[in-house]
Amino acid sequence: MKRKLILASHGKLASGIKSSLDLICGEKEIETLDCYLSEDFNLEKEVKKIMERHQDHQLVVVTDLFGGSVNNEFLTYIQQDNFYLVTGMNLPFLIELTMQFQITESLPSLIKETLEKTKQTILFCNSLISNEVEEEEF
Secondary structure, three states: OOEEEEEEEEOOHHHHHHHHHHHHHOOOOEEEEEEOOOOOOOHHHHHHHHHHHOOOOEEEEEEOOOOOHHHHHHHOOOOOOOEEEEEOOOHHHHHHHHHHOOOOOOHHHHHHHHHHHHHOOOOOHHHHHHHHHHHHHO
């Protein structure tokens, strides 16, 4: 079964992060959904089109914000087979995910492992550097 990755966000975060991802990893077949860029944007309609278009795929959707309207709209499809929803979109997670996306057998395992690995990439650099300086002084 074919796999598809969709990035969906409020504003242009999805297309912006895809641009960075393409620069770092090379162009990937990733679809983006930038939401609420016009007054006539209909989230329910756009999500429905995505879900219908990819009904024969293993579909991974990564959204920007848990509890946000974009994530909540995709949550209505959470019981659908071969649909995986991740929130908290960030570049380290997407780099790791896309490098293994087409070759790893189990998508749920890949997603869980990637989340665990990349949680460690969120750091407060001031404290990190401050701790290194303190350790060097001893």
